Structure formats: C-alpha cells, structure tokens
Amino acid sequence: xxxxxxxxxxxxxxxxxxxxxxxxxxxxxxxxxxxxxxxxxxxxxxxxxxxxxxxxxxxxxxxxxxxxxxxxxxxxxxxxxxxxxxxxxxxxxxxxxxxxxxxxxxxxxxxxxxxxxxxxxxxxxxxxxxxxxxxxxxxxxxxxxxxxxxxxxxxxxxxxxxxxxxxxxxxxxxxxxxxxxxxxxxxxxxxxxxxxxx
DNA sequence: TAGGCCATCTGGTCCT
DNA sequence: AGGACCAGATGGCCTA
Numbered sequence: 001x002x003x004x005x006x007x008x009x010x011x012x013x014x015x016x017x018x019x020x021x022x023x024x025x026x027x028x029x030x031x032x033x034x035x036x037x038x039x040x041x042x043x044x045x046x047x048x049x050x051x052x053x054x055x056x057x058x059x060x061x062x063x064x065x066x067x068x069x070x071x072x073x074x075x076x077x078x079x080x081x082x083x084x085x086x087x088x089x090x091x092x093x094x095x096x097x098x099x100x101x102x103x104x105x106x107x108x109x110x111x112x113x114x115x116x117x118x119x120x121x122x123x124x125x126x127x128x129x130x131x132x133x134x135x136x137x138x139x140x141x142x143x144x145x146x147x148x149x150x151x152x153x154x155x156x157x158x159x160x161x162x163x164x165x166x167x168x169x170x171x172x173x174x175x176x177x178x179x180x181x182x183x184x185x186x187x188x189x190x191x192x193x194x195x196x197x198x
Numbered sequence: 199t200a201g202g203c204c205a206t207c208t209g210g211t212c213c214t
Numbered sequence: 215a216g217g218a219c220c221a222g223a224t225g226g227c228c229t230a
Contacts, residue, residue, distance in 0.1 A: 065217095071206070071207090
C-alpha cells in the first residue's frame with residue numbers, strides 16, 4: 001500500500017495548509033546554510049511546495065472519491081450476488097454460498113433447468129402428452145445419481161417458487177436418468193451438476 | 199497455524 | 215477530466 005495515500009496518512013496530505021512547515025520542512029532540508037539562503041530556499045520551497053501540496057491534496061481527494069465509488073460498486077456487486085443467492089435453491093445447513101460457488105451454482109442451475117425443459121419437451125413430443133415442465137417426478141427420480149432424498153416442489157409447503165431443501169446434498173435438483181452423465185465435482189460436490197463449466 | 203474468503207485500497211486502462 | 219472497470223496487494227476473520 002502506498003503510504004502516501006493511505007487513509008491513515010498524516011494531516012500533511014489532507015490539511016497541508018495547517019502545518020505547512022512541518023509537512024514539507026524536511027524536504028531537501030536539514031543541511032546548514034546561510035540565513036538568506038535558507039530564507040530564499042524556504043520561499044522557493046514554499047512556492048513550489050504549495051503547488052505540490054495542492055496537487056497532492058487534489059490527487060488524494062480524487063483517490064478517496066475513487067475509493068468510495070469502488071466500495072459502492074463492490075457493494076452493488078455483492079447485492080446482486082445476494083439477489084442471485086435468493087433465487088437459487090437454498091441449502092439445508094443455510095451456509096451462505098461463497099461468491100464463486102454462487103456463480104457456479106447459478107450456471108449449473110440454469111443449465112439443469114434448460115435440460116429439464118428440453119427433456120420434458122422431448123418426452124412430450126414422443127408420447128403426445130402435453131409438455132411436462134419441471135415435473136417433480138422428473139427431478140426426484142430416486143434411481144438417478146445424485147438424488148438422495150432431494151425433493152423439488154413448485155407448489156410445496158416450503159416455497160412457491162423455490163425447490164425444497166435437499167436432505168443431504170445441497171441444492172441441486174435430482175437428475176433424471178438422462179442426467180446420468182452428470183457427476184459430482186470433486187471440488188464443488190453436489191453443487192456442481194453440469195459438466196464442463198470450469 | 200495454514201488456508202480460504204472477504205473487504206478495501208490502489209494504480210492502470212478504457213470509455214464517455 | 216472524470217468515472218467505470220479491473221486485477222493485484224494487503225490485512226482481518228474464520229475454520230479445519
């Protein structure tokens with residue numbers, strides 16, 4: 001971190017006019033010189049130093065404003081991530097997804113929903129039945145890998161729009177037979193149910 | 199205590 | 215010129 005612009009900086013940066021000499025007195029000073037020379041140097045230093053200090057203050061203020069904007073920007077980003085967490089299936093232990101987990105999970109979640117729709121449409125086309133979208137039976141097929149008691153209810157008691165908690169694995173809706181290629185990610189575990197994301 | 203996650207600061211770059 | 219975006223650095227907190 002640049003000590004010059006750190007927030008814990010001395011008043012020299014923020015209030016250069018309050019203790020002018022203390023702040024810049026050491027710059028180039030220290031060596032014994034004749035009095036008028038010292039005075040001239042002091043004047044010169046003062047003139048040059050003031051503009052330097054002014055530029056310094058301007059720079060510092062700009063930096064502080066930029067820091068503030070950056071902070072707000074990151075807060076907005078975090079708010080968006082929180083909103084995203086809010087629409088993703090929750091986890092039984094209520095552990096908050098990390099940022100990277102949230103993004104990966106959202107990616108997988110969207111992918112899984114798309115697959116669900118695609119497969120449902122295919123099945124509907126074969127049988128002539130009306131399209132079956134997000135069927136609970138489709139998503140909770142107990143024979144499918146990764147489905148160990150997870151339930152998904154679009155009209156259940158838990159939530160009108162969110163899938164219910166998974167009993168032992170976080171979040172991911174159970175996959176039908178067609179999802180047999182889905183595998184647990186060694187790192188992400190059940191939270192990852194789409195291949196080839198990384 | 200090491201490692202992961204996070205917030206914040208910072209300087210660089212690009213865009214308006 | 216100023217703002218937005220980005221990536222690196224740093225330090226704090228938490229957990230295994």
